[in-house]
Amino acid sequence: MVASQETLDALEDVGLNMYERKIYAALISRGVSTAGELSEMTGVPRSRSYDVLESLAEKGFAILKPSKPMKYVAVPPEDALENVKNVHRQELEEKLEKLDRFKDTKAVDELQTLYDQGVSRVEPAEMSGAVKGRYNVQKHVGNMLRDADNEIKILTTEDGLKDLHEHHAELFEEAQDAGLELRVLAPVTDENREAYEAIADHAEVRHLSEEELEHTPEGRFVIVDDEKMALSLTDDDIHDTQDTVFWSESEHAASNALGPVFDLVWSNSSAP
Numbered sequence: 001m002v003a004s005q006e007t008l009d010a011l012e013d014v015g016l017n018m019y020e021r022k023i024y025a026a027l028i029s030r031g032v033s034t035a036g037e038l039s040e041m042t043g044v045p046r047s048r049s050y051d052v053l054e055s056l057a058e059k060g061f062a063i064l065k066p067s068k069p070m071k072y073v074a075v076p077p078e079d080a081l082e083n084v085k086n087v088h089r090q091e092l093e094e095k096l097e098k099l100d101r102f103k104d105t106k107a108v109d110e111l112q113t114l115y116d117q118g119v120s121r122v123e124p125a126e127m128s129g130a131v132k133g134r135y136n137v138q139k140h141v142g143n144m145l146r147d148a149d150n151e152i153k154i155l156t157t158e159d160g161l162k163d164l165h166e167h168h169a170e171l172f173e174e175a176q177d178a179g180l181e182l183r184v185l186a187p188v189t190d191e192n193r194e195a196y197e198a199i200a201d202h203a204e205v206r207h208l209s210e211e212e213l214e215h216t217p218e219g220r221f222v223i224v225d226d227e228k229m230a231l232s233l234t235d236d237d238i239h240d241t242q243d244t245v246f247w248s249e250s251e252h253a254a255s256n257a258l259g260p261v262f263d264l265v266w267s268n269s270s271a272p
Contacts, residue, residue, distance in 0.1 A: 019052045027074040128248035134240040145171040151181040153223040159236045161186040165195035176202040188272040207272040226255040
Protein backbone atom coordinates (compact mmCIF):
# COMPACT_ATOMS: atom_id res chain seq x y z
CA MET A 1 0.00 0.00 0.00
CA VAL A 2 1.37 3.41 -1.01
CA ALA A 3 0.74 6.51 1.10
CA SER A 4 -1.53 9.08 -0.53
CA GLN A 5 -0.20 12.47 -1.60
CA GLU A 6 -2.40 14.06 1.07
CA THR A 7 -0.68 12.00 3.76
CA LEU A 8 2.76 12.83 2.36
CA ASP A 9 1.88 16.53 2.37
CA ALA A 10 0.69 16.26 5.97
CA LEU A 11 4.09 14.86 7.02
CA GLU A 12 5.65 18.14 5.89
CA ASP A 13 3.80 19.85 8.72
CA VAL A 14 5.69 17.76 11.27
CA GLY A 15 9.08 18.68 9.84
CA LEU A 16 9.90 16.07 7.20
CA ASN A 17 11.35 17.17 3.86
CA MET A 18 10.36 15.60 0.56
CA TYR A 19 12.89 12.75 0.63
CA GLU A 20 12.19 12.03 4.32
CA ARG A 21 8.46 11.83 3.67
CA LYS A 22 8.90 9.37 0.81
CA ILE A 23 11.40 7.18 2.65
CA TYR A 24 9.38 7.09 5.89
CA ALA A 25 6.15 6.24 4.08
CA ALA A 26 7.93 3.43 2.24
CA LEU A 27 9.59 2.17 5.43
CA ILE A 28 6.22 2.17 7.20
CA SER A 29 4.77 -0.05 4.49
CA ARG A 30 7.59 -2.61 4.91
CA GLY A 31 8.33 -2.40 8.63
CA VAL A 32 12.01 -3.25 8.10
CA SER A 33 14.08 -2.47 5.02
CA THR A 34 17.49 -1.54 3.66
CA ALA A 35 18.49 1.81 2.21
CA GLY A 36 18.83 0.26 -1.22
CA GLU A 37 15.33 -1.23 -1.14
CA LEU A 38 13.82 2.04 -0.03
CA SER A 39 15.74 3.90 -2.73
CA GLU A 40 14.27 1.64 -5.40
CA MET A 41 10.74 2.00 -3.98
CA THR A 42 10.78 5.79 -3.74
CA GLY A 43 13.11 6.99 -6.47
CA VAL A 44 15.25 8.76 -3.88
CA PRO A 45 18.90 8.55 -5.04
CA ARG A 46 20.68 5.71 -3.28
CA SER A 47 23.51 8.04 -2.24
CA ARG A 48 20.98 10.28 -0.48
CA SER A 49 18.90 7.51 1.09
CA TYR A 50 21.53 6.82 3.78
CA ASP A 51 21.60 10.46 4.89
CA VAL A 52 17.79 10.61 4.83
CA LEU A 53 17.47 7.49 6.99
CA GLU A 54 20.04 8.85 9.42
CA SER A 55 18.02 12.05 9.66
CA LEU A 56 14.81 10.07 10.21
CA ALA A 57 16.53 8.16 13.00
CA GLU A 58 17.65 11.39 14.68
CA LYS A 59 14.08 12.74 14.48
CA GLY A 60 12.63 9.56 15.96
CA PHE A 61 10.95 8.10 12.86
CA ALA A 62 13.31 5.15 12.32
CA ILE A 63 15.66 2.87 14.24
CA LEU A 64 18.93 1.49 12.95
CA LYS A 65 19.24 -2.28 13.09
CA PRO A 66 22.89 -3.43 13.00
CA SER A 67 23.22 -6.01 10.26
CA LYS A 68 24.84 -6.61 6.92
CA PRO A 69 23.51 -4.86 4.96
CA MET A 70 22.32 -2.21 7.45
CA LYS A 71 18.58 -2.31 7.97
CA TYR A 72 16.14 0.22 9.33
CA VAL A 73 13.02 -0.33 11.42
CA ALA A 74 10.01 1.95 11.13
CA VAL A 75 8.82 3.65 14.31
CA PRO A 76 5.00 3.52 14.60
CA PRO A 77 3.42 6.88 13.58
CA GLU A 78 2.00 7.73 17.01
CA ASP A 79 5.32 6.98 18.70
CA ALA A 80 7.17 8.97 16.05
CA LEU A 81 4.96 12.00 16.68
CA GLU A 82 5.61 11.74 20.41
CA ASN A 83 9.33 11.65 19.64
CA VAL A 84 9.00 14.84 17.57
CA LYS A 85 7.06 16.53 20.37
CA ASN A 86 9.73 15.60 22.90
CA VAL A 87 12.50 16.92 20.65
CA HIS A 88 10.68 20.24 20.13
CA ARG A 89 9.86 20.44 23.83
CA GLN A 90 13.51 19.95 24.75
CA GLU A 91 14.66 22.49 22.16
CA LEU A 92 12.09 25.01 23.43
CA GLU A 93 13.16 24.50 27.04
CA GLU A 94 16.79 25.02 26.09
CA LYS A 95 15.95 28.22 24.20
CA LEU A 96 13.85 29.53 27.10
CA GLU A 97 16.69 28.81 29.52
CA LYS A 98 19.08 30.75 27.27
CA LEU A 99 16.66 33.67 27.15
CA ASP A 100 16.23 33.64 30.93
CA ARG A 101 20.01 33.62 31.39
CA PHE A 102 20.39 36.44 28.89
CA LYS A 103 17.80 38.55 30.76
CA ASP A 104 20.08 38.57 33.81
CA THR A 105 23.20 39.72 31.96
CA LYS A 106 24.77 43.16 31.80
CA ALA A 107 24.09 43.16 28.07
CA VAL A 108 20.35 43.57 28.66
CA ASP A 109 20.97 46.42 31.12
CA GLU A 110 23.15 48.14 28.54
CA LEU A 111 20.56 47.67 25.79
CA GLN A 112 17.80 48.99 28.06
CA THR A 113 19.87 52.06 28.90
CA LEU A 114 20.48 52.72 25.21
CA TYR A 115 16.76 52.33 24.53
CA ASP A 116 15.76 54.69 27.35
CA GLN A 117 18.25 57.30 26.16
CA GLY A 118 17.01 57.00 22.60
CA VAL A 119 13.33 57.20 23.53
CA SER A 120 13.90 60.27 25.68
CA ARG A 121 14.90 62.18 22.52
CA VAL A 122 11.83 61.10 20.56
CA GLU A 123 8.70 63.21 20.29
CA PRO A 124 5.53 61.44 21.59
CA ALA A 125 3.93 61.65 18.16
CA GLU A 126 6.75 59.53 16.77
CA MET A 127 6.20 56.78 19.36
CA SER A 128 3.00 55.64 17.69
CA GLY A 129 1.88 53.49 14.81
CA ALA A 130 -0.33 50.61 13.70
CA VAL A 131 -0.06 46.91 14.38
CA LYS A 132 -1.77 44.57 11.93
CA GLY A 133 -2.72 40.90 12.33
CA ARG A 134 -4.42 39.42 15.39
CA TYR A 135 -1.33 37.52 16.50
CA ASN A 136 0.78 40.70 16.38
CA VAL A 137 -1.98 42.66 18.11
CA GLN A 138 -2.11 40.11 20.93
CA LYS A 139 1.67 40.29 21.33
CA HIS A 140 1.61 44.10 21.44
CA VAL A 141 -1.20 44.21 24.01
CA GLY A 142 0.61 41.57 26.05
CA ASN A 143 3.75 43.70 26.09
CA MET A 144 1.74 46.70 27.22
CA LEU A 145 0.18 44.75 30.09
CA ARG A 146 3.55 43.31 31.06
CA ASP A 147 5.17 46.77 31.19
CA ALA A 148 2.45 48.36 33.34
CA ASP A 149 3.63 49.89 36.63
CA ASN A 150 0.47 51.26 38.24
CA GLU A 151 -2.81 50.88 36.40
CA ILE A 152 -4.49 49.10 33.49
CA LYS A 153 -7.81 50.17 31.99
CA ILE A 154 -9.51 48.08 29.32
CA LEU A 155 -12.74 48.60 27.43
CA THR A 156 -13.59 45.65 25.25
CA THR A 157 -16.31 43.62 23.56
CA GLU A 158 -17.99 40.31 24.38
CA ASP A 159 -15.46 38.42 22.27
CA GLY A 160 -12.70 40.71 23.48
CA LEU A 161 -13.23 39.56 27.06
CA LYS A 162 -12.79 35.95 25.94
CA ASP A 163 -9.61 36.92 24.09
CA LEU A 164 -8.21 38.55 27.22
CA HIS A 165 -8.84 35.39 29.19
CA GLU A 166 -7.45 33.10 26.50
CA HIS A 167 -4.26 35.03 25.73
CA HIS A 168 -3.43 37.18 28.77
CA ALA A 169 -4.75 35.38 31.86
CA GLU A 170 -1.27 34.95 33.37
CA LEU A 171 -0.48 38.64 32.89
CA PHE A 172 -3.60 39.62 34.85
CA GLU A 173 -2.50 37.38 37.68
CA GLU A 174 1.02 38.83 37.62
CA ALA A 175 -0.33 42.39 37.56
CA GLN A 176 -2.56 41.68 40.55
CA ASP A 177 0.37 40.17 42.46
CA ALA A 178 2.36 43.32 41.69
CA GLY A 179 -0.38 45.46 43.23
CA LEU A 180 -1.59 47.13 40.03
CA GLU A 181 -5.09 48.55 39.71
CA LEU A 182 -6.92 46.52 37.05
CA ARG A 183 -10.26 47.63 35.62
CA VAL A 184 -12.14 46.05 32.72
CA LEU A 185 -15.34 47.19 31.01
CA ALA A 186 -17.14 44.62 28.84
CA PRO A 187 -20.54 43.10 28.09
CA VAL A 188 -20.86 39.97 30.23
CA THR A 189 -23.10 37.30 28.72
CA ASP A 190 -23.67 33.57 28.94
CA GLU A 191 -21.18 33.22 26.09
CA ASN A 192 -18.27 34.80 27.96
CA ARG A 193 -19.30 34.10 31.56
CA GLU A 194 -16.39 31.71 32.09
CA ALA A 195 -13.90 34.31 30.88
CA TYR A 196 -15.50 36.95 33.10
CA GLU A 197 -15.27 34.77 36.21
CA ALA A 198 -11.61 33.99 35.54
CA ILE A 199 -10.63 37.61 34.93
CA ALA A 200 -12.73 38.84 37.85
CA ASP A 201 -10.44 36.87 40.16
CA HIS A 202 -7.67 39.34 39.35
CA ALA A 203 -9.39 42.52 38.13
CA GLU A 204 -12.49 44.58 38.79
CA VAL A 205 -14.84 43.91 35.90
CA ARG A 206 -17.94 45.96 35.17
CA HIS A 207 -20.74 44.98 32.86
CA LEU A 208 -21.90 46.98 29.86
CA SER A 209 -25.60 46.29 29.34
CA GLU A 210 -27.36 46.72 26.00
CA GLU A 211 -28.75 50.03 27.24
CA GLU A 212 -25.30 51.25 28.22
CA LEU A 213 -23.82 50.05 24.94
CA GLU A 214 -26.13 52.42 23.07
CA HIS A 215 -24.21 55.31 24.65
CA THR A 216 -20.77 53.70 24.70
CA PRO A 217 -18.10 53.48 21.99
CA GLU A 218 -18.27 49.93 20.66
CA GLY A 219 -14.81 48.43 20.28
CA ARG A 220 -11.65 47.78 22.20
CA PHE A 221 -8.97 49.94 23.77
CA VAL A 222 -6.30 49.57 26.43
CA ILE A 223 -4.78 52.32 28.58
CA VAL A 224 -1.66 51.65 30.65
CA ASP A 225 -0.48 53.99 33.40
CA ASP A 226 -2.30 56.86 31.63
CA GLU A 227 0.79 57.00 29.39
CA LYS A 228 0.24 54.36 26.70
CA MET A 229 -2.82 53.36 24.71
CA ALA A 230 -3.91 50.94 22.00
CA LEU A 231 -7.17 51.45 20.11
CA SER A 232 -8.72 48.83 17.83
CA LEU A 233 -9.48 50.12 14.33
CA THR A 234 -11.46 47.04 13.26
CA ASP A 235 -14.48 45.14 14.56
CA ASP A 236 -14.64 41.59 15.89
CA ASP A 237 -15.90 40.13 12.61
CA ILE A 238 -12.80 41.07 10.65
CA HIS A 239 -10.45 38.31 9.48
CA ASP A 240 -7.51 37.68 11.82
CA THR A 241 -5.03 38.96 9.24
CA GLN A 242 -6.86 42.30 8.97
CA ASP A 243 -7.21 42.99 12.69
CA THR A 244 -5.51 46.36 13.31
CA VAL A 245 -4.82 48.58 16.31
CA PHE A 246 -3.41 52.07 16.59
CA TRP A 247 -0.97 52.45 19.48
CA SER A 248 0.70 55.46 20.99
CA GLU A 249 2.93 56.34 23.91
CA SER A 250 1.49 59.84 23.98
CA GLU A 251 0.43 60.72 27.51
CA HIS A 252 -2.07 63.19 26.05
CA ALA A 253 -3.77 60.51 23.95
CA ALA A 254 -3.85 58.04 26.84
CA SER A 255 -4.77 60.36 29.69
CA ASN A 256 -6.70 63.22 28.10
CA ALA A 257 -8.37 61.57 25.11
CA LEU A 258 -9.30 57.97 25.96
CA GLY A 259 -8.92 58.21 29.73
CA PRO A 260 -11.99 60.41 30.32
CA VAL A 261 -14.06 58.17 28.03
CA PHE A 262 -13.18 55.14 30.13
CA ASP A 263 -13.77 56.94 33.42
CA LEU A 264 -17.18 58.24 32.28
CA VAL A 265 -18.36 54.82 31.15
CA TRP A 266 -16.96 53.22 34.30
CA SER A 267 -18.89 55.59 36.54
CA ASN A 268 -22.11 54.66 34.77
CA SER A 269 -21.58 50.89 34.74
CA SER A 270 -22.09 48.24 37.36
CA ALA A 271 -20.92 44.80 38.40
CA PRO A 272 -22.50 41.91 36.42
